[in-house]
Amino acid sequence: MNPKRTSRSRLFIERLLPLRTLWAAVVVVASLLSFSLPAQTIPGRDVTPEPPPVLPLQGEPAGVEGLSLKLDYPTLEIAEDRAYIPLFFTILGDYRGTNDITVRARFVSGTATPGQDFDTNQPVRLVPAVGGLGSMNWLPLPTILDEINEGTETAVFELSIDGSTKAPVRMEVRLLDDLNPGEVGFVSPRFQINEGSTNGYAQIRLWRTLNTRDAASVNFRLEGSASALAVLGGQTNRTAAFAPGQSQIFVQIPLVNNTEAQGTQTITLTLESIEGGLKLMKGYESTVLTLADDETPSAGEPLSISRYDVGDGKIGAMLSTQVARGYQVRLESSDTGAEGPWQLYWLFEGSDVERVAFDSFDSSVMRMYRILPPEPLDYTYPW
Numbered sequence: 395m396n397p398k399r400t401s402r403s404r405l406f407i408e409r410l411l412p413l414r415t416l417w418a419a420v421v422v423v424a425s426l427l428s429f430s431l432p433a434q435t436i437p438g439r440d441v442t443p444e445p446p447p448v449l450p451l452q453g454e455p456a457g458v459e460g461l462s463l464k465l466d467y468p469t470l471e472i473a474e475d476r477a478y479i480p481l482f483f484t485i486l487g488d489y490r491g492t493n494d495i496t497v498r499a500r501f502v503s504g505t506a507t508p509g510q511d512f513d514t515n516q517p518v519r520l521v522p523a524v525g526g527l528g529s530m531n532w533l534p535l536p537t538i539l540d541e542i543n544e545g546t547e548t549a550v551f552e553l554s555i556d557g558s559t560k561a562p563v564r565m566e567v568r569l570l571d572d573l574n575p576g577e578v579g580f581v582s583p584r585f586q587i588n589e590g591s592t593n594g595y596a597q598i599r600l601w602r603t604l605n606t607r608d609a610a611s612v613n614f615r616l617e618g619s620a621s622a623l624a625v626l627g628g629q630t631n632r633t634a635a636f637a638p639g640q641s642q643i644f645v646q647i648p649l650v651n652n653t654e655a656q657g658t659q660t661i662t663l664t665l666e667s668i669e670g671g672l673k674l675m676k677g678y679e680s681t682v683l684t685l686a687d688d689e690t691p692s693a694g695e696p697l698s699i700s701r702y703d704v705g706d707g708k709i710g711a712m713l714s715t716q717v718a719r720g721y722q723v724r725l726e727s728s729d730t731g732a733e734g735p736w737q738l739y740w741l742f743e744g745s746d747v748e749r750v751a752f753d754s755f756d757s758s759v760m761r762m763y764r765i766l767p768p769e770p771l772d773y774t775y776p777w
């Protein structure tokens with residue numbers, strides 16, 4: 395081990411030790427995520443049990459009769475070519491039984507016809523006694539796909555719990571016929587690409603609803619500075635074409651990779667309305683494409699390293715940095731000193747968010763290295 399190198403890297407690491415709080419943040423997020431899983435055992439409740447309610451009769455305490463339903467979506471629109479009508483619900487109330495809970499759906503009214511528009515042979519959902527209460531569930535009613543355009547039909551369903559004395563709840567469903575043109579929109583409010591991408595094109599994703607059997611197309615205009623538009627070939631109008639059967643498509647726009655440094659530019663893409671055809675999806679009619687420039691390296695945020703004891707003589711390290719959209723930063727490691735050879739350790743892919751990597755290793759043989767300038771992204775995000 396080279397003592398000079400060790401002391402230098404130690405100094406560097408100690409300077410960045412305050413970043414340990416970031417590591418703590420990662421741990422907190424992770425524990426929050428696991429907490430949000432549908433775990434029904436509430437800590438504390440078991441420790442201080444409340445006395446069971448005094449009942450006049452020797453019945454099962456806290457049985458199914460007191461359970462009620464809450465609708466998570468009292469109204470719902472669903473296309474006929476979806477596999478199911480999902481009737482979402484949550485079971486509320488205290489239950490100490492061990493039997494599964496049966497939730498039942500009943501068609502009450504509407505212009506739709508049971509057995510013709512949807513299947514009600516088994517309109518029940520069994521919810522497990524443990525873990526099933528308090529979290530969202532759904533009862534799937536299979537839809538029946540036909541070749542007739544029935545327009546939009548309505549169906550009101552009543553949901554109830556077998557054995558419960560609480561009032562049932564009612565859900566209103568609108569069944570949209572998939573033989574009608576639906577809506578079209580960009581999948582994301584923003585996309586990104588580096589003009590020097592090895593793919594050679596920017597990729598924009600669109601999707602449509604309802605009639606995906608027939609071909610359809612939509613035009614969109616591109617707005618931005620002349621130099622930004624030139625990177626996309628200079629066109630200000632383009633067409634996105636859906637082939638029969640396609641519900642989503644990737645429009646590829648060839649990139650013109652110039653040699654000037656222009657900095658990061660943006661282009662706004664906006665769908666144009668279609669007479670009698672696809673409708674524009676509200677909120678998804680336009681998107682922003684960020685064009686990063688391979689002649690303009692992003693301002694490098696410093697790479698931060700913090701370390702912590704893992705135990706057994708192992709040291710863990712947490713690395714974090716910020717990478718601009720359209721760029722990526724390689725982290726390399728060498729266990730033979732600064733002379734290398736260097737090997738790829740971690741790839742930060744620019745998406746305007748802080749990326750964090752962590753691992754544990756023997757600190758006497760490994761160190762991190764960041765390569766600048768960043769390299770262009772080969773992908774368009776979101777994928």
Ligand SMILES: [Ca+2]
Pocket residue numbers: 474539540541542543544571572573
């Ligand atoms: Ca139909």
Ligand SMILES: [Ca+2]
Pocket residue numbers: 589590651652653654687688689
């Ligand atoms: Ca270039």
Ligand SMILES: [Ca+2]
Pocket residue numbers: 589651652653654655656687688689
């Ligand atoms: Ca350029």
